[in-house]
Amino acid sequence: MLKARVKVTLKKSILDPQGSAAEKALKSMQYPVESVRIGKFMEVVLNEDDKDKAEKIMHEICQKLLSNPVIEDYSFELEG
Amino acid sequence: MLKARVKVTLKKSILDPQGSAAEKALKSMQYPVESVRIGKFMEVVLNEDDKDKAEKIMHEICQKLLSNPVIEDYSFELEG
Amino acid sequence: MEPKIWRDMGLSDDEYQRIEKLMGREPNFLEVGIFSVMWSEHCSYKTSKPVLKKFPTEGPQVLQGPGENAGIVDIGDDLAVAFKMESHNHPSAVEPYQGAATGVGGILRDVFTMGARPVAVLNSLRFGPLTEENNKYLLDGVVSGISGYGNSIGIPTVGGDVYFHSSYNGNPLVNAMAIGLLEHKDIAKGVATGVGNPVMVVGAKTGRDGIHGATFASVELSEEAQPPAVQAGDPFMEKLLMEACLELIQSGAVVGIQDMGAAGLTSSSSEMASRGNSGIEMELSLVPCRETGMTPYEIMLSESQERMLIVPQAGREKEVEEVFARWGLEATVVGRVTDDGMLRLLEKGRLVAEIPVKALTDEAPVYHRPSQEPDYYQKLKNTKLENIELKDSAENVLLALISSPTIASKEWIYRQYDYQVGTNTVVAPGGDAAVLRVRGTSKAIAMTTDCNSRYVYLDPYIGGILAVVEAAQNIVCVGAKPLAITDCLNFGNPERPEIFWQFEQACAGVAEACRALNTPVTGGNVSLYNETLGQAVYPTPMIGMIGLLKDLDQVLKNQITSEGEQLYLVGEREGELAGSEYLSRFEQLEAGSLPEPDLKEIQKRLDFILEGNKQGLLLAAHDISEGGLAVCLAEMTINCGAEINIESGNQLKVLFGERLGRIIVTAPKEKSAALETLAREYDIPLTHLGSSKGKNLKIKVAGQECLDVPLSQYRPLYESAIRDIMES
């Protein structure tokens, strides 16, 4: 079994309503915050021990389901 | 300016409907997936150059706003 | 056993001894845990039972009274309505989003477990003032939780009420009501009968969440009270569960079914066995768990959401599994019905608990708590209000009242709720009561929640009456006939004699009004221990009422829509300052003696309105509640102004005095004479107030011009008051 830690972030060009709301709130609370962007963090456990295969699978499921390539980027790390 | 990368995850005992839905979907698409848990990933840029101060600020805003301590855990890394 | 063990679980030493006696031996840890939740106030009603007995619960319309998961009333054509209200106060104080969301989920299960398809949800909310950040945070979280759950499951949230008062600081009230429709033949019950019938757990897996939630709901909130792990809701799972359960009930395979609410598997299994005069034996290792290594104690006490317990006919297990599989859900046999009256629990074949079912239910202790009139009561009652005069211009007072969060439009809240899904919502939130049509018939059902807790605080008996009266008024104002109520009784710590007195008195008032207005109590919920740091909330017996419109075309509007409508006041011209919004806001005084309402007279007025509407004499109706006549008129004239002339009376009391049992109606000019004749027939006071006209609200009292405000001025204040606070 391998565990993948996936980060899904909104593309730079896309406005982030959640991030801007958090940013505004933090600024109004007087924190020295410049910007906030909010994405997703996922932990996927795979029934697969071969790192190469796992990597291929993860790319596939990230593109197909876990992220929407129109608005999001993804990256992941695999861990034994 | 410092950038913090924050991971917010649901506590173990808390139900994760999003994760289970994604898990089920991936399984039904025949991927060798054991489990999926979904949390948040945030990037916060701070107007602060002192790492210690930044760390303190990040703990505060994670507890106050970015995570809900009743159901979530958080962790972050600071980067120059 | 160490006393600390049972004491930590919330059992008293006496109660522990009672357990030993009932068991005839020393109970083990798991058994004590089971007793502790079943004997918690939340599950056993040990304090409230003797009081609740006084409610009228019968009537020709009642198909199912208290004692089941929800009450059921007949609406003719072989159709019935199941409805129930429940609190989720403490979980919402700790985690407003999930607390409120799971509150909605729980009450929906209570309704579909009866075989009814939920058609609407209402919510009754009480918070501290929005001048405090924490209360804004709670309101925001609670509303998004209700919205998040109700919207995703696809059931419209069509109404409710919200008040803001400092007594709710730290202990908000979150009560949810659900309404469902069913055919008589589909009524299902929470009973376990038929020796050898299987017992099945269906829906979500059991996790470690909410263990001891029922106990938590039965203590005061304090620094030390350890909240259990918060329960998170999964509305998607609930939706599948609902569809599967309804399908299964229709198949006729179900003997008994009950949701797992407070105290989860423990209460559902023992209550079903108790109602069926049977026993239940379960192998706990068969219960599907979300986490590994869960102990029998954790499995029995978990309050994981979206689970049900089903007893199908023996031999039809496969059918059950198939129905659930179609909806992507698990259904697992975990035990069977026995005839020995025992709740017997095994873990991998090893006996881990064995308790007589009746010991958990019928034999739970009942307390007749001491009751004592609190000191404040006479003092506030005797506060002299005679010398109070209008503090400011009538215009300024009106504008201030209409933009106070308790009175202002709740649109900021209900626009977050999908109140239209199902396309049956005829009167959406914002009216006096919500109205839903019943497809396939010409009928509609009306529903509302109400309780002015300031009245209840000042005089619990009269306040209890008034809560029911207000609900009935709201139902009648949309043209429906009141049918029955459910309640949610939110009070402080009943071990304090003053609180118990409030409870007793308020319930007596509710009972009295229900008897007089012929709206029996079909069920409800008691939420005690609503206190923070020794400070109790105002006593809040929330009333959820439903009514029936035989003819959908007779829905009454609550607002004036065109010029030339004739406005009439049904009832007394003057209200009282006692307990009024005016007094609270402008004199910082919550005091006075509430006049005892004449229920016969009020019934007559309600009948008059229903009859007037039936005869087609009415265009609109709106009851006078918080803020008095001027506020009521302003709410009615949001789209079209009016010129009002009241011949006599004290300006302050006429404009801002409060007194329930008063309703403003409008009639087309050509029907005025007929309406006046009808009023004489019914022998009720009817005063012509004026007519709708222009774009201003103008009011003259006793020949004196006292108010002339353009609706362009008060409408935006009314509509945006809450939004402005919440989004600033």
Place this chain on the structure above:
Amino acid sequence: MKIGVVRFPGSSCEVDCLEAWRLVGEDPVMIWHQETSVKGFDLIVLPGGFSYGNYLRPGSIARYSPIMEDVIRFAKSGGLVWGISNGFQILTECGLLPGAFLRNVGLRYICAPQYLRVENSDLPFTNQYEKGRLIQIPISHGEGNYTIDDEGLKRLQDNNQIVFRYVNTDTSGNPNGSRDNIAGIVNKEGNVLGMMPHPERAVEEIIGGVDGKEMFLSVLKHWEGRSQGGA
């Protein structure tokens, strides 16, 4: 006309859509998401609701329901597909329509009456409106904030693919932050429509208006025209 309304687990407006079609005299059919063919249908409706709880992203999981493969084929071969609210989200997730959805600006769910302007009335779905007409159709969504890149937007504009825009009459302008006030779009060929507002909730006076009814009548009109043309 043979009309199919797809029911995904978590859909909630499928029955409302059926009822709306019945109101204009049709006899629509519910299609369970696990079926694999839409053969024989003339129109497929993807209804509103919360398919799969709208977990992950709205529409992202429903897009892989068994029936969708054939719906995509059907759409590509010119079949009429009409996605409402969650149905619109599913259509963007599976690429039949461009763009994507973000949470409403303000992060709150909105259920409210909403004014729209009909921008394109030459479609199978809108031929009963005049171009430019203001209509009132309720919205009900938490993630209706339509987004698309500059080129994509230009293509929509140039090809006249924007069908409805949110407009302001009194207080109700753009409710959710949608790019270019977009409330509904079609594909280039004009046979696949996605819209966030709920026309099935605006077909009877008693439940709050009839401005949506023309959409149903438009589809029928279009269909009659086609069958008479012998296509």
